[in-house]
Amino acid sequence: MISPKKALSSPETTTALAEQMIVSRSFWADARIRFFRNRMAVVSIFMLFCLVLFAIFGHALATWSYEEIDWSLLGKIKTEGGPSLSNGHYFGVDELGRDLYARVVQGSRTSLLVGFIAAILAVGLGATFGAIAGYYGGRIDQIIMGAYNITLSIPYIIFFVVWQAFFGRDLIQMILVMVIINWTAGLLIVRGQVKMLKNREFVDAARMLGMSDFKIITRHILPNMLWVIIIYMSITIPETIMYESLVSFLGVGIQEPNTSWGALISQGAGTMTFGTLWQLAFPAIFFVIAQVSLYYIGDGLRDALDPKER
């Protein structure tokens, strides 16, 4: 039997104690815990996950391809083209007799792809310019802010139409033009953050340590404002999907045979008066689910990441 005093000072106990004392919880670990406490955000993550799975693997469940026209239903779409399990058109058919389920899968793919890629690229671009403007200030700042103000004054739908008239209307052009219109996303907020952070003492310390500007921005300033960029990204993704749907709804976006939520909603709205409501309802439901869950995720991220909310 060892005496209690001896046991307390034994190396095993001290290391065990030391390990207990230093349970290092990082900012991100903290944020994760807070995020998963937010029930709406967790439900939204799940919904979005399902939506992404649907967009990727949805075709596997379809009995019809999105190009095939079901000739047997032509002419009687209003009466027999509705959602039905027996003929394999789970969401019914569209006005041309194509399987709406396959079309919605195809549209989800396009919309999510454009939304995520364009938003991430746009925020990345905006954040880069914002960081440069904020860090260097002076002439560079003036030039970037000038470009920002000019971009704001361009009516984006007209720009969109003109761009697509020149360069065509495929998916790549769509993403490209979305990035160009949205490059200002996050610029102001990142510029402000950098302006604030660059005067902090740890940035002076990094300069004292002989770090280059690039290293200071990427290693010292960026981690301190990553939460801002992430929140901004989560707001920009649904916005981009909204933009994309808006221009597609107006008929200048994604072209046949490709489609997107906006284009499908537009077609559904066009035939609404004939009583084929399902053609509007299914794409609209998917669009709404995506928007709502993306906004709730953004909200949850803000609550979890904003240091002031703690």
Next chain:
Amino acid sequence: MSLLSVQNLNIRFSTNDGAVYAVNDVSFDIAAGQKLAIVGESGSGKSQIALSVMGLLAKNAQTSGQVMFDGHDLLTLSNTEMNKIRTREIAMIFQDPMSSLNPYMRIERQLGEIVEHHEGVRGAAQRKRVLDVMDAVQIPDAKNRLRAYPHEFSGGMRQRIVIAMALICNPRLILADEPTTALDVTVQAQIMKLLDEIQRDMGTSIVLITHDLGVVAGFCEDTLVLYGGRVMETARTEALFEAPTHPYTRGLLRAVPNITDPSETLTSIPGSPPNQMKWPEFCPFAPRCPDAIAACHTTLPVLENGRACIRSVEEIA
């Protein structure tokens, strides 16, 4: 030969309200292994001297004079050239350990990044360097603290990390800009003791910048007293405390309580620090000086035998 030689350093800031003469005609030398204190009140330009040595002055600053280090004039070097000297040759310890550490970086990264950047040391060798320097600044249980974040440390421990950051590349000169101001008194003593030991072990020169005369008393061999951006007096620390020869130093010392003489009344220096918007044409301390004569308001004293005062020591005794 001296390690760092500052000659006739002037620092002027151009602001919207006109020029501010922050540092005027300051000269001093530091030999290898020497400890020098620069003492002055707020706004006397002491921090600006350190920043000019590091090449970190604000953009609106104009300098003249020379800061010679190793045969180079640091004032004329480009930023890229300075980056090679920063930390490797001259390192700086900042005042506030709460804000001079990156809150999002683990301690290991924070320290390891420096050796990686300057010496390309990575992996296990880098970790060893980090542990060594953490041992040198006497952080207990260093191994378990590698993965900690700055907010998990106390103020004193954080200042030790900041000192470790300055030490990790074995610089020849350390500029300590009020290293103990943000700490409480017991921790202050520990940190000063630590700096003293490091200085003795590694033979580093230290410039200690402070407004706290108590910190200087036990630490530095030499002291330089600044007022209004000018050197008022420079002497061996003991001599300065025993028999200050400049009216300003006397005023400063009279404002510090003395434990051996409880009957002594503390007196403050009347008036307020000088307006530095004008180039000083006469002694900047003259308006507040109890010993000032008419000539003090018209002539600018030069630093002779370690004091800048036109009146002799005997006259003002």
